[in-house]
Amino acid sequence: MNREETAVHDHRKLGRELGLFDTDPLIGAGLPYWPPAGAAVRHALEEYVRTAEQRAGYRHVYSPVLGKRELYELSGHWAHYSDDMFPPMRLGGEQVVLRPSLCPHHALIYRSRSRSYRELPLRLAELGGMYRSELSGVLGGLTRVRAITLNDAHVFCTPDQVAAEARAALEMIRRAYRALGITPTRYRLSLPGPGGKYVAAPEKWERSVALLIEVLDASGLPYEAAEGEAAFYGPKIDVQVTDGSGRESTLSTVQVDFHQPEQFDLHYIGADGAEHRPVMVHRSIIGSVERAVAHLVEQHGGALPAWLAPVQLVVLPVSDAEAPHAEAFARRCAERGLRVEVARADRGSLGARIRTARLVPYQAVIGAREAAAGRVALRLRDGRRIDPGPIDDALARIGALVDARTTGLWEDATERAA
Incomplete structure (x- = not known):
């Protein structure tokens, strides 16, 4: 990607032009809001994640974005991470804090009742809010924000289940x-480094690192070790991506944690009837929703995969005479679950409307012949034209491709992003 393309595809500019997100001084820096187009992208992305997790045996939870200061003292965040947390708020005689992560809440959900080894692995997932006290100078678009929606999950498992879960x-x-069309730059084994605020537990660090190396080797993935990039409680596998300007960032992570189960005194009853300590595997498929959308906008130049696009199909009546047919077709699309808009003839010439909708995956042109015959002529975003055909056939084909969550526009819908 050359410098001009990089400037055009910068999500901070393109995302605003497409109506995906914006900011307002009265809300504050690093606190973006999502208009309807952006909300549609978020919803599709979040539904994909929830469905994938449900199929993988995860159970979804909700937890508050606030917690008492004592919670984060217990988890270790207060001692090792407080510089990145917002100051406590006084509530009566207590102090409450906007959470910097979800794992302490999930640990409390786990320990809310007795657990048996028969329940493990217990996979808890949440798309939840968390907050980081980022300095104003590092904030930018959706990549560095203060309010984060994290695709987070924690697997509570026995020690011999850790490698398989990771x-x-x-x-x-x-x-x-594969479904999102993202190409990772590299896989990084993130290790502690000198001078960092890390939990002092050498034996646990050695066990965690050995497990993650086993996982990476078994997966056949090339990786690079990097000191100083670990979480304060344990090492990580970080999946790195690069934007058009060559800036690298972490999108997804897998972490092994022996620390917090001990801090929260988590147990399960083993087959021998005795108490045993579980291990926590932290895992995020797409990381934060904000950073994921920023990367997708830049990687695809705003031309998001059809299943993720804010508008999946635009209907273009050639003239006002075809407007009723266009509206009827749009209603059928909406009933099929497609996100659809009608670009009426009073918005300009057909050519101008086609150019305006250049990033929409499917353009349905309805002229006098199509209206009379109950047919539709399709233009694909990549420039291909599909001969006029029955409306039902077009909707079935598009619907199947969207449901399959592929990156193709007209390929066989059975070629799923599996």
Whole structure:
């Protein structure tokens, strides 16, 4: 990608032009809002994640974005991460904090009742809000924000289940990237480094690192080790992506954590009737929704895969005479579950309307002949034209491709992003 293309595809500019997100001084820096087009993209992305997790045996939860200061003192965030947290708020005689991560809440959900080894692995997932006190100078678009929606999950498992769960999480990430059209730059084994604020537990670090190396080797993935990039409680597998300007960032992670199960005194009853300590596998398929959307906008130049596009099909009546037929066709699209708009003839010439809708995956042109015959002529975003055909056939083909969540526009719908 050359410098001009990079400027055009910068999500901070293109995302606003497409109506995906914006900011307002009265809301504050690093706190973007999502207009209808952006909300549609978010909804599609979040539904993909929830469905993938449900099929993989995850159980979804909700937890508050606030917690008492004592919660984060117990988890270790207060000692190791407080510089990135918002100051506590006084509530009566207590102090509450906007959470910097979801894992402490999930640990409390796990320990809310007695657990048996027969329940493990217990996979808890949440698309939840969290907050980071980022300095104003590093904020930018959707990549560095203060309010984050994280696709987070924590697997509570026995020690001998850790490697299999981490491998399964990596495979979920790879499937998601195929569906989204994302190409990872590299896989990074993130290790502690000198001078960092890390939990002092050498034996646990050695076990965690050994497990992640086993996972990476078994997955056949090339990776690079990087010191100083670990979480304060354990090492990570980070999936790195690069934007058009060559800036690298972490999108997805898999982490092994022996620390928090001990801090929260988590147990399960083993086959021997005794108490045993579970291990936590932290895992995020797409990382934060904000950063994922930013990367997708830049990688695809705004031409998102059809299943993710804010408008999937635009209907273009050639003249006002075809407007009733266009509206009727749009209603049928909406009933099929497609996100559809009608670009009426009073918006300009047909050519101008086609150019305006250049990033929409499907353009349905309805002229006098198509209206009289109950047919539709399709133009695809990549320039291909599909001969006029029955409306039912067109909707079935598009619907199947969208349901399959592929990156293609007119290929066989059975070629799923599996």
